[in-house]
Amino acid sequence: MNNRKNGISPCLSWVRTVLGSIGTGAIVTVIICCIFGGYNDTVKGFIIWMIASILYGIATRLIMFSCKLSLPLSTAIHAVICFAVTIAAMKLCNYETTSLLTVLVPFIIVYLIIYAACYFSWKAEAKRANERLSRNAKE
Amino acid sequence: MKLILEDMELAEPEVIIRGDLSSPEVAGLIARIKAPAAVRRLEVASDGDSCFIDCRDIVFIASAADKVEIYTESESFTSRMRLYEISSRLDRSSFVQISKSTIVNIDFVKSIQAEFSGNYIAFLKNRPEKLIISRRYFKEFKERI
Numbered sequence: 001m002n003n004r005k006n007g008i009s010p011c012l013s014w015v016r017t018v019l020g021s022i023g024t025g026a027i028v029t030v031i032i033c034c035i036f037g038g039y040n041d042t043v044k045g046f047i048i049w050m051i052a053s054i055l056y057g058i059a060t061r062l063i064m065f066s067c068k069l070s071l072p073l074s075t076a077i078h079a080v081i082c083f084a085v086t087i088a089a090m091k092l093c094n095y096e097t098t099s100l101l102t103v104l105v106p107f108i109i110v111y112l113i114i115y116a117a118c119y120f121s122w123k124a125e126a127k128r129a130n131e132r133l134s135r136n137a138k139e
Numbered sequence: 140m141k142l143i144l145e146d147m148e149l150a151e152p153e154v155i156i157r158g159d160l161s162s163p164e165v166a167g168l169i170a171r172i173k174a175p176a177a178v179r180r181l182e183v184a185s186d187g188d189s190c191f192i193d194c195r196d197i198v199f200i201a202s203a204a205d206k207v208e209i210y211t212e213s214e215s216f217t218s219r220m221r222l223y224e225i226s227s228r229l230d231r232s233s234f235v236q237i238s239k240s241t242i243v244n245i246d247f248v249k250s251i252q253a254e255f256s257g258n259y260i261a262f263l264k265n266r267p268e269k270l271i272i273s274r275r276y277f278k279e280f281k282e283r284i
Contacts, residue, residue, distance in 0.1 A: 071257030071274065122253035125281065130250045132284050137249075 026050055045093045052089040056082055079111050140164070167282075171231070178228045183209050183216035192216065195233070198266050199243040200225055212247075212265040235283045237261065238273040245284055 030050065033043045059081045063074050086103060154172060158165055180191040196211045202222040209216045209225075218225060226234070226242055236242045243261060251272060252260045259272040259280075272280055 072255070118257070119253065119255060122257065122259070125277075126251050126253040126259060129281055129284060133248060133250060136245075136284065 048089050048092050052085050055085045059085075075111065075115060079107065083107050163282075181209070181218070181225065181228065183218050185214065185216045190216075194229060195244075195246075197229075197234075197244050198247040198263055199241060199268070199270060201242075202240045210266065210268070232283070235276075235280050237276050237280055238271055241270055243270055245280075248284070 026046075027050070030043060030046055033046070037043065059078055063069070063078045063081070066074065069077070083104065086107070087100065090103070156165060156169065160166070160169075179194055181194055181197070182189060183192055184190075192209070192211065198210045198212060200207060200209050200218075200222065202208075207218045207220065207222055207225065209218055222236075222240065222242065226236060229242070233244055233246055234242050235245055243263075247264045247266070249262045249264045251262070254260060257274040259274075259277055261270040261272050263270065
């Protein structure tokens with residue numbers, strides 16, 4: 001039985017639904033807070049981080065999904081842009097930070113962890129492909 | 140997949156596909172039925188002389204600058220055709236494009252290895268070259284093997 005509709009697995013379809021709901025919910029939350037609580041620092045912070053999230057998404061779509069640049073270079077550019085957006089959002093929210101390093105170091109660690117996870121998933125893909133190639137060779 | 144064959148006299152063969160037409164499996168099947176028949180031999184040039192080679196002997200095809208090179212297990216040839224022209228004539232079940240400038244015969248791919256850059260390296264049977272499978276083309280390569 002084919003569990004995929006339009007080439008998307010049910011699990012991924014549900015993930016998309018949840019993420020879409022979170023995005024929609026965030027917008028509704030801001031509107032409700034403004035109506036009932038008025039515009040305050042909390043709402044301001046919420047809006048700023050929502051805009052930052054949109055910019056992260058745009059950067060990902062334009063840079064990471066583009067195959068014109070090599071992946072390490074795209075990742076570096078993506079990291080720089082997202083870091084700049086994060087610092088700008090923190091400044092606008094008036095967060096107190098002693099130095100940029102307190103943000104930069106965790107940023108680098110997160111990117112390294114994600115890249116390493118991606119690398120291991122590519123290795124797993126290669127292993128699966130090699131199993132199929134071996135099976136095809138035996139047939 | 141259920142296969143039902145009905146023997147009847149018709150002016151031309153009729154193919155009816157029932158099911159989820161948006162699924163990749165059915166879309167692939169429709170594409171294969173619609174695809175033009177692949178050629179068995181390709182005209183190539185070697186030392187200025189024209190000849191024909193059996194497509195099944197082709198290991199990979201690479202384009203560089205303004206020429207296209209065709210490699211078998213023991214020889215290499217050039218072709219006047221462009222890569223996309225050659226690609227349209229080859230059997231899609233055996234040949235797959237793995238980068239902007241390379242087409243490989245899947246039957247000659249021994250193994251692949253993931254690179255840190257997100258690309259893959261393809262090791263060939265009976266040829267020393269290592270081909271790069273671009274991450275953009277890897278999905279199609281994976282589906283074809």
